[in-house]
Amino acid sequence: LAVLAVIVNIFIGFKIPLPLPNEGVMGLSPLLFWFVVLMIYAGVASILPVQTLLQPRDYLSTYILFGSMSLGIIALLWVAPGLNTPVWRGAMSDVQGPVWPMLFVLVACGAVSGFHSLVAGGTTSKQLANETQGKPIAYGGMLTEGVVAVITVLMVGGGLYWVAPEGGGVDMARLGFRETLQSGGWILAFGNGYGNVVHQMLPILSFTFASMIAVLALNTFVLTTLDTAVRITRFLVQEALGNQVPVFRNKYAVTVAVVFVAYLIGATDGWQKIWPIFGATNQLIAAVALFVVATWLMAVKRPTHYVLYPAVFMVVTTIAALGWQAYQFFTAPQPNVFLGTASVILIGLAIFVAYEAMQSLKGRRVITIQTAEFPSRAE
Template structure:
């Protein structure tokens, strides 16, 4: 029965965020204007800048930012107890993530679709851009390298997910062509989702797998190579051809998945077996503060969202007011996924007793995606009468498709960053999209195989840095938005307050991790962590200098009048 209370608390909170808080911010603070000519129209090139239906763009944005993170983070953080995890997901979605994502989308669209890195130069200064882009590139490298491993592991562990995952790409290509020819969206959506679910059913009875060894590599390593080849091709295609329709279909698939999961909660009304506050954590478990706030990133607030908002979504915004629907509602969707993940990994559908739950969650990091798939599939099976095997395939495909769309967008965004470096340093070779893509893929594969050997798991080596680095990036994005608002003469407290909290938690977590890496003798992570911490301090000092100078100039101007 406690699960109903959790769900109702989250739904009511997020409805308030959508209907009240986001409306206030969009109209009174950002002052979104339908008459403003968005970059999608001003710079329409049919490849990256393309005016897009807001529902289709929401699908792209939502599935690009979601990935597997709103499942992984909450499924790990519940170890500290479900109460703090639920509070951070709900409050973070309403007052942090929604404003961060919508704000990045709005600020970028007001500056010709510039990425947050390029935008930081316009708003704060040249040095800030160089510093900002270091953090952005590191986050993208981490996400792409690790999500390749996550998908490969899922394919190996759940071969029933292989057929529907690749079938979704074929369906998206067809839908992209039909949308280009003005075929109505609704019937295409229904048909596309129906085909996807038919392949999920087929996949559960027709699993596909690579040979355990091929070309001297394991099946997992071969999947990693195949996935990056696909991501390279996908990132070069026009957004309307694959990225938009695939992400939209995935978004619809997630909506169906959320309906099944939330509906099952109301039917079954499962009890919660996880502790509200876990008092039985093992001795070496890090403190809940600040680690909770970097463990749950996507689903509460995430710097990666700002990269997507300003990297791809802002270039496809048809009307500026669509930014609220795409940005804030995208964050709400992700918060809803994080919330139902917490229910799935906390209830009797995962463990029938508190003792069994503690066996599954024996330490921080246990449970994770496996716990979500097990708990979620049992919940769907009990609520809807669907076989547990089909339900497990459905959820495994959800994880794979989300991680895959994040990889698609992530590689495209890496390409943008490299091309921007070409512009900054006048290196014409880097401006070439094919060269930039090859460099992006090369960096990911170098990390995957250079640091991880033949297993291809090298990205996992720097993944422990992701939490603090990602949240520092979120705070820097909120900082850029705040400085822009101050320059416009508008109130910046709605972005400065969440920025200050996230920065404090993330910086504190980064310092704790730095000590941990030093004690382990992990010098690569020591160096990277130090770089991120120093860069964040320098960006904050640059911003403070700009704000101080702005207020001083304004004061002098006022006294002169």
């Protein structure tokens, strides 16, 4: 019944959209209004027990995600579009820099990600009925996200055009890679590529509706991340400061503080100032998580190489990426001293992480775990 309601509401939303007036609502622009709504939703959803909202919502979201994936795979096999993009553009990008190390900090989710390690320890692990469920969930999730990545590459590379084909007949404003990327970013590029391929297989589905399916699936990913990020941040604040500052033991107070800070960053241009180093910071957290797991495996006398080698690779890659970014920030025509300094500080933290990991693995560090008032499974 719930799945049917989701499908009906998607169709109604497509046929009867609810645009906000250009002058905004309650003195807020349409964009800022929806941002406030999402912040309130994230705060409320992060406080509710997982079985109240998170689990039912994620369960319904799987139908959208796997449905869009299945439709995309069938469309790719049916249409078999050729790749319109160059196979190799060189080892250096004018915008993002060298393939190594920048690729490994820009593309993080499907491979290794610090945020995902926090989610695994913060919410996923608390929802397992048995430890044995961890392997198929974690490994299966990694493989599934790999499939999503392949679908995305093929949809963008095969559904869009790098250059206008001979003879014309293609609306490059809608199906040109550069044009869509410049006008609507990577979300529009993926949506239009997906919509083009699916529409070719099923003409009964308009290009616009097929594109909406792709964007809806993408937004489903984002929406499930939103309140999870707030919940995880609350966990971290409670565990780090709860024993020292009594107010931080209160989940409501911490949630309000977390959402307020997120609002300040998102509603201003603050996020644009720190976003360029987000990828490297995220991968530094991933390296920390891998080192922690390697230390634990060594303590219980289990093999560590399959965790330790990726940890070393991520530390080296993160330091290299931060070094490249720091150089770019400081030597730009208009130097960005803030981000350059932040990159240097993060390099220092990365070196410190590597040093501490070496000492722990050598047995020269006695690791003590300070217990805190951990949130319960339902929280």
